[in-house]
Amino acid sequence: MAEVMISQLPVASTSAPADVVVLNQGTPATKQATVQQLFNGAAHVYQGTGAPTLFAPNGSMYLRLDGTNDTTLYLRVAGAWKAAQGMIPVPPPGLTPEQYGAAGDGVTDDTTAFQNLANAINAAHGGTISLGAGKTYLVGRQTQNTGGFAFQPANILTLAGLTQPLKIYGNNAKLKLPTGLRFGSFDSAGNVYNPPTLPFWTQSYAASLGYTVHINGCSGTVEVYDLEVDGTIAGLILGGQYGDTGRQLPAMGLVLQNNSGQETVQNVYLHHHGTDGLLIDGVDAARVSTSSITNARSEYNARQGVSHVGGHHYTYTGCNFNNTGQAIFTSSPGAGLDIEAEGGKTVHDNVWNNCTFNNQKSGVGMVANSGPSNHNAFNNCTFVGTTSFAIWPEKPYITFDQCTIVGAMNNLYGGAEPGNPPAAVKFTNCTFSNDPTLSPTGQVYMPNGRMGDVSYGFVTNVTFTGCTWNMVAGSGMQISSTSLTYTNCTMHQATTAYNFVGTFSGTNTITGPITLHGSVNNGTITLNGVNQPAGTIP
Numbered sequence: 001m002a003e004v005m006i007s008q009l010p011v012a013s014t015s016a017p018a019d020v021v022v023l024n025q026g027t028p029a030t031k032q033a034t035v036q037q038l039f040n041g042a043a044h045v046y047q048g049t050g051a052p053t054l055f056a057p058n059g060s061m062y063l064r065l066d067g068t069n070d071t072t073l074y075l076r077v078a079g080a081w082k083a084a085q086g087m088i089p090v091p092p093p094g095l096t097p098e099q100y101g102a103a104g105d106g107v108t109d110d111t112t113a114f115q116n117l118a119n120a121i122n123a124a125h126g127g128t129i130s131l132g133a134g135k136t137y138l139v140g141r142q143t144q145n146t147g148g149f150a151f152q153p154a155n156i157l158t159l160a161g162l163t164q165p166l167k168i169y170g171n172n173a174k175l176k177l178p179t180g181l182r183f184g185s186f187d188s189a190g191n192v193y194n195p196p197t198l199p200f201w202t203q204s205y206a207a208s209l210g211y212t213v214h215i216n217g218c219s220g221t222v223e224v225y226d227l228e229v230d231g232t233i234a235g236l237i238l239g240g241q242y243g244d245t246g247r248q249l250p251a252m253g254l255v256l257q258n259n260s261g262q263e264t265v266q267n268v269y270l271h272h273h274g275t276d277g278l279l280i281d282g283v284d285a286a287r288v289s290t291s292s293i294t295n296a297r298s299e300y301n302a303r304q305g306v307s308h309v310g311g312h313h314y315t316y317t318g319c320n321f322n323n324t325g326q327a328i329f330t331s332s333p334g335a336g337l338d339i340e341a342e343g344g345k346t347v348h349d350n351v352w353n354n355c356t357f358n359n360q361k362s363g364v365g366m367v368a369n370s371g372p373s374n375h376n377a378f379n380n381c382t383f384v385g386t387t388s389f390a391i392w393p394e395k396p397y398i399t400f401d402q403c404t405i406v407g408a409m410n411n412l413y414g415g416a417e418p419g420n421p422p423a424a425v426k427f428t429n430c431t432f433s434n435d436p437t438l439s440p441t442g443q444v445y446m447p448n449g450r451m452g453d454v455s456y457g458f459v460t461n462v463t464f465t466g467c468t469w470n471m472v473a474g475s476g477m478q479i480s481s482t483s484l485t486y487t488n489c490t491m492h493q494a495t496t497a498y499n500f501v502g503t504f505s506g507t508n509t510i511t512g513p514i515t516l517h518g519s520v521n522n523g524t525i526t527l528n529g530v531n532q533p534a535g536t537i538p
Helices: 028-039 111-124
Strands: 002-005 045-048 061-064 073-077 080-083 087-090 105-109 127-130 136-138 142-146 149-153 157-160 166-176 182-185 210-216 222-230 251-257 263-271 276-281 291-294 297-299 304-312 314-317 335-340 347-353 356-358 366-370 373-379 382-384 391-393 398-401 404-406 426-428 431-433 450-453 463-465 468-471 476-478 485-487 490-493 503-505 507-511 524-527
Touching: 111 127, 111 157, 149 182, 166 210, 210 222, 222 251, 251 263, 263 276, 276 297, 297 304, 304 314, 335 347, 335 356, 335 373, 366 373, 391 398
Parallel strands: 045 061, 105 136, 127 166, 136 166, 157 210, 166 222, 210 251, 222 263, 251 276, 263 291, 263 297, 276 304, 291 314, 304 335, 304 347, 314 347, 335 366, 347 373, 356 382, 366 391, 373 398, 382 404, 398 426, 404 431, 426 463, 431 468, 450 476, 463 485, 468 490, 485 503, 490 507, 507 524
Antiparallel strands: 002 087, 061 073, 073 080, 142 149
16 A cells, blocks of 8 residues: 655646545545545545544545545544545555455455456456455366366456456465366366377366466456466376377466557566466557566466467566476476467567576477567577577577577577578577576586587578677587678687587687688688688688
């Protein structure tokens, strides 16, 4: 609950923050409307002349119509009315789950309360939701042998088709799935079923967890702040595999799907989910609005930190997509980020700034190798491959600028199509290393192999500009190929196991026990202090 100045701003101001009550100007009717609009049913608001004498529950307010500026509003505190003097506490506006029966004690099943809360928002075509500060709401349940499923999940906070703005103030509260939910393949009696072969898509054996928060098809703006969603992966009853590999069933924390309005997500923590912490399935059509995801942590999920399967013009800033598959079980792809366009959509023109993609158990830090996608950019990001590749950018027009890549990388898209060489992956001012001190676990993937495997498919036109390599111990720098171009780079390799070939321009400095036989020097190369000849190096 924030404290604000009553006399801070005039009523007519358009720059007042959402939690400012202004009562020093305007008619009594205007003041009353201001209070009623702000609190929106979150507290009882009374009105009258003179000081209040009526009995009212704590948290109520009394609007005095004949009072002075500093005594216009009274607050009911500890069974007594207190006149506001300059500062007043302001509760967050909007509907609360408690209004629909939620306990928020981490023990009581609050699923029905959240369903009714969602119904109210949907009926109003938008609105504001405020969760209790720091509370834990236990949500989620399943019904057996209904809807064609072995275990069908209940909707929890499902908000759809909103034409008016939606705001969710998490207030650092947690939505937590209960223990004992089933996930995977089960027979009609509730027993674990292990399919004899994969893929296996028979729905009557499916036990799904669904989406904890699902915001779908909204044309109004969408805002989500300060929310934790816990998928309770350690408390699940695991069934057999389902799908093509692993358990390919919905079990996600936050899903933004087909929203044409602007989306803003800030300070969310999505963890320990059976598939993805965050799913972005944006509209494919052109839209004026953009979407931003800031300070999101999506970690210890079984399949992905984030699956971006549709949508464009999303900007991720300061996000952490780490430790996928490091809790209990994992399902493919097992990535920090999976760019995988589905449903006829294209994933394009998205940006990741200052994000981390570290320590996925069996998947890649970021992977883009399925479905149409292009023009996706990574700036100042860190990718650490500990037990799998750091990056797998096998789609056109992917750029990396000022990124740090630790551990091997794979399948760099080369863009060798006739007339389309700029489509190749581009690295600018990036750092590459196999130094275990840069890994959160002290482990790097393929510490004695080559840093980059670019031998898959087209590899020409991949460029490295202003980049630095520091390869310690037994690892080499790149697959030897004059099809890759290095401009103004600094390189060090400690091992004699791998020699190196490339095309060089600008000024390059290389150290280590290697030769450059067969490389093409179109600029200046200094190898261990010795200038190399121009043209093809003998």
